[in-house]
Amino acid sequence: MAQLRVNGSERTVTAADETPLLYVLRGELGVMTPKFGCGLAQCGACSVLVDGEEVRACVTPVGSLAGKEVTTVDGLPARWARQRGLSPAPALHPVQQAWIDEQVPQCGICQFGMMIKVTELLEANPRPTDADIKQALTTSGPSPHLCRCGSYAAILEGAHRAARLMAEGAAG
Amino acid sequence: MTAVAHQSDTIAIHGAQLSGLSRRGFLGVAGTMAAVLAIKGGPAAAAAGSAAPSATTAAGWIEIRADNTVLLRTGKCDFGQSSIYTAYRQIVAEELCVPLAAMTEVVSGDTDRTPDGGGTFGLLRNAQNLRKVAALLREAALELASRRLGVARAALSVRDGILSGGGKAITYGELVRGEALQLTIPLSGDLTMPLGLRVEANPPLKPVKDYTIIGQPVPNPSLPPKIAGETVWVGDVKLPGMLHARVIHPETLGSTLIEPGRLDRVAFPGAQLVRLGHLLAVASPDEWEAVQAAQAVAAGTRWSDWQGLPDQADLPDQIRRSVAAEAAPPREGRANAGDPAQVRGAREHRARYAMPFQKHAPISPMVSLADYRPDGSVTLHTHSQNPQHLRRMIALMLGTGEDRVVVRTYPGAGHYGRSNGGSAGSEDEAVLLSRALGRPVRVQWMRHDDMQWSTQSSAMVADIRIALGGDGRISAYEATHSGPGMQDDRLIGAVLAGLPTIAPPSATTTYGFQSSLLAITDTWIYGTGAPLREIGKGCRHIGQQQSPHGAGLRNHSMRTPLQFQQNCPREIAITEAALLAGKDPLQFRLDHVPDPRFQALLIRLRDESGWTSRPSPAPGARATGQRVMRGQGLALMLRDNGYWACAAMVAVTPATGEVKVERITIVADVGIVINPLQLRRQIQAGCLMGVSQALFEEVPFDRGKVTATDWASYPILTMADMPELKVVIADNPGVTTYGQGSESANALAAPAIAGAVLDATGKPVRRIPLRPDLVLAALRA
Numbered sequence: 001m002a003q004l005r006v007n008g009s010e011r012t013v014t015a016a017d018e019t020p021l022l023y024v025l026r027g028e029l030g031v032m033t034p035k036f037g038c039g040l041a042q043c044g045a046c047s048v049l050v051d052g053e054e055v056r057a058c059v060t061p062v063g064s065l066a067g068k069e070v071t072t073v074d075g076l077p078a079r080w081a082r083q084r085g086l087s088p089a090p091a092l093h094p095v096q097q098a099w100i101d102e103q104v105p106q107c108g109i110c111q112f113g114m115m116i117k118v119t120e121l122l123e124a125n126p127r128p129t130d131a132d133i134k135q136a137l138t139t140s141g142p143s144p145h146l147c148r149c150g151s152y153a154a155i156l157e158g159a160h161r162a163a164r165l166m167a168e169g170a171a172g
Numbered sequence: 173m174t175a176v177a178h179q180s181d182t183i184a185i186h187g188a189q190l191s192g193l194s195r196r197g198f199l200g201v202a203g204t205m206a207a208v209l210a211i212k213g214g215p216a217a218a219a220a221g222s223a224a225p226s227a228t229t230a231a232g233w234i235e236i237r238a239d240n241t242v243l244l245r246t247g248k249c250d251f252g253q254s255s256i257y258t259a260y261r262q263i264v265a266e267e268l269c270v271p272l273a274a275m276t277e278v279v280s281g282d283t284d285r286t287p288d289g290g291g292t293f294g295l296l297r298n299a300q301n302l303r304k305v306a307a308l309l310r311e312a313a314l315e316l317a318s319r320r321l322g323v324a325r326a327a328l329s330v331r332d333g334i335l336s337g338g339g340k341a342i343t344y345g346e347l348v349r350g351e352a353l354q355l356t357i358p359l360s361g362d363l364t365m366p367l368g369l370r371v372e373a374n375p376p377l378k379p380v381k382d383y384t385i386i387g388q389p390v391p392n393p394s395l396p397p398k399i400a401g402e403t404v405w406v407g408d409v410k411l412p413g414m415l416h417a418r419v420i421h422p423e424t425l426g427s428t429l430i431e432p433g434r435l436d437r438v439a440f441p442g443a444q445l446v447r448l449g450h451l452l453a454v455a456s457p458d459e460w461e462a463v464q465a466a467q468a469v470a471a472g473t474r475w476s477d478w479q480g481l482p483d484q485a486d487l488p489d490q491i492r493r494s495v496a497a498e499a500a501p502p503r504e505g506r507a508n509a510g511d512p513a514q515v516r517g518a519r520e521h522r523a524r525y526a527m528p529f530q531k532h533a534p535i536s537p538m539v540s541l542a543d544y545r546p547d548g549s550v551t552l553h554t555h556s557q558n559p560q561h562l563r564r565m566i567a568l569m570l571g572t573g574e575d576r577v578v579v580r581t582y583p584g585a586g587h588y589g590r591s592n593g594g595s596a597g598s599e600d601e602a603v604l605l606s607r608a609l610g611r612p613v614r615v616q617w618m619r620h621d622d623m624q625w626s627t628q629s630s631a632m633v634a635d636i637r638i639a640l641g642g643d644g645r646i647s648a649y650e651a652t653h654s655g656p657g658m659q660d661d662r663l664i665g666a667v668l669a670g671l672p673t674i675a676p677p678s679a680t681t682t683y684g685f686q687s688s689l690l691a692i693t694d695t696w697i698y699g700t701g702a703p704l705r706e707i708g709k710g711c712r713h714i715g716q717q718q719s720p721h722g723a724g725l726r727n728h729s730m731r732t733p734l735q736f737q738q739n740c741p742r743e744i745a746i747t748e749a750a751l752l753a754g755k756d757p758l759q760f761r762l763d764h765v766p767d768p769r770f771q772a773l774l775i776r777l778r779d780e781s782g783w784t785s786r787p788s789p790a791p792g793a794r795a796t797g798q799r800v801m802r803g804q805g806l807a808l809m810l811r812d813n814g815y816w817a818c819a820a821m822v823a824v825t826p827a828t829g830e831v832k833v834e835r836i837t838i839v840a841d842v843g844i845v846i847n848p849l850q851l852r853r854q855i856q857a858g859c860l861m862g863v864s865q866a867l868f869e870e871v872p873f874d875r876g877k878v879t880a881t882d883w884a885s886y887p888i889l890t891m892a893d894m895p896e897l898k899v900v901i902a903d904n905p906g907v908t909t910y911g912q913g914s915e916s917a918n919a920l921a922a923p924a925i926a927g928a929v930l931d932a933t934g935k936p937v938r939r940i941p942l943r944p945d946l947v948l949a950a951l952r953a
Contacts, residue, residue, distance in 0.1 A: 107252030
């Protein structure tokens, strides 16, 4: 039984400690934006932030997260509001807004992980180059973030727009 | 509610019937005018006002409501390209002459709530149905307005949702308020066949020159809720009391079950083991318990051995032997003329080409939920491109009536054609497990299920001969394309469980694309002067006859099905013929394409791509050494009235066989562009998926099974491999047809890249993918 913070709320989890976070989020806690892709940390569809760092929920035992802060796409607007002292929180994080402005997704199933990874990047590097973005989405984590539809060109444009929106302090 | 006395008052509208007139004042302020369907003998007959709604009942395509909003229903589904939410709304709004904002609701893909059926593909071609229905509704509204306003029909026109003339005006909403109007439209076709139903009326269509909504960069309204996390994807559906199931498929494609593994009830107290013929499943209220218990049971399960697949290295020859042995009648290309075999060229190019099996490889594996109830009815929740045919196959499997089955669809991972015949996997298994367990059941395929037990894009080989005359022009062209038939829509769970399915692919199967014959689908574009013969020789799917289940490596259409496998060898061969002729491969094509749209496209491609006009190979081209060689290549495709050209610039390291795609330029002339914003995104994405197919993708298999189980064993393009990408949408306002969207973008990359490798090294690569080991083998040949 673990205690963790999920999108700003304290949650007590009854699942066994070795249960992967993804099954806890989707099954027990009803947090549905992290998607099941491979169960092998090979695609990034299930990515979440743990204390600001991108991890793969499908292979992360929930017991390892006691006392830590888990953020999914659902929690990005509140995270942005807290970072910038905005009240009330905007409806969307700038990364989400940029993804709509640039019409990034095709099917969209991979985009929750993409937005998490780009949020992690932009929190550390507010003005990334193309190479920085490609590096973040390919070699920086346990595997590349895969998009089967091939939306990579749109993702690149989305990430740059998100950086501009964050610099302007704007959100949706 | 409809008063019988009033039903006889109808008006004929260009072959449709408008009824429900004279009811003004009988109802409150609500009201609609709905397009309903009428087809004799078909299941949709129930749609036109049956007292007992069945699973096939749908109110119709389009409803205009008293508040001036419009709802449209389509049996097509969104697979990420947004066309049903963007292009379809634009097409209907344009014909109705209402603002796009009036198109407030799209109901899609539910068998009990949508009217037309058929597969989700060729969306803009299929949009002609909706376009006609919208035009019929507009014409009906003009008739009504003429009566209501007392103004001659000829004096009336529609703009921004207002019908006006003779100094008077009325909105659509005012026309239908308090009414229950029905416009009954004659149809042909079959709900469950690939092309679905077809509107048999020919109303006047709005002139293209008057378009104001088509051509606008309309954003996709399904994105904001997806990105905000509000959308319920198929994997997010939760049914009360449901169990999570994991299936255990046989060890090989032909294994039979000897003995199920033991389910440890101490370790997995909530889990249950179910056997359905040669299919096993473990179900539990807890998903993670189901995953672990299924892994444990699978490890202890004994299957028979089976080795009925050919050696992968022998696949091309096996295909040639199979088509010879089955000797099905070859299918002729539509442009065939003369006898090229009689023509001897001054120079001749002869070569063999091989296209691999490739996976659709959705990022999330298939997931479906079913609720089978004690009365024998079932509701299936899934992500399908053809829910009506899926419904029919589920009913066949259960031995029940189609009216007992409802299929509801949700957003899911794109799978690029895999379910255009209904099934992509897991749907039937959810239904069978719900029936067996008496509870709603959710079946989530794991990554290895999706890699090893789904269908795949078919392998194909081509034998091509091109004769060149003394003038360096093509004097004869002969191609034999050989391979297993395009698709197998059978439900694989039903096959393994030994339950009824549609007939396996053969030379005589009649459903849709379920066949062992091979059609020529790539349209010939290089002129009519020289003798031409293209034939397709088909065979049963690889391993189909050897497997005790009658199902081996099952094929299914993917993006440009068959056309990719035929166009790619043809375009590589044309590039090789240009080399033989000593011509620039772009100019060589320009010299042969008679269609001015292709001529304009090639000139545009030359300008936009930075093409260097010179013969191949590039000066200094080398097939050995560490030094990086650069080259250029191109490819053309004509598909569904869309004209496509692509140039690739590559860097090849001969010593390693590594190919890096540095730049891709695509120029598309699709005629009327419905939505340039969405089209651009579709082309960019399709092109990158095509680069992935070109460089990385081949389904590996051994004598019994697909050996790819994950993304390490079936790698796809990553963002780091992305080339610089330039998309040019050539505006062609003189063309009055809607060309198709992104599919062709997928197909162009492989032959363009192969042509560029030939240019860089002087060596042809006649096998896809252009993976280092295969490129190296070609460079050393």
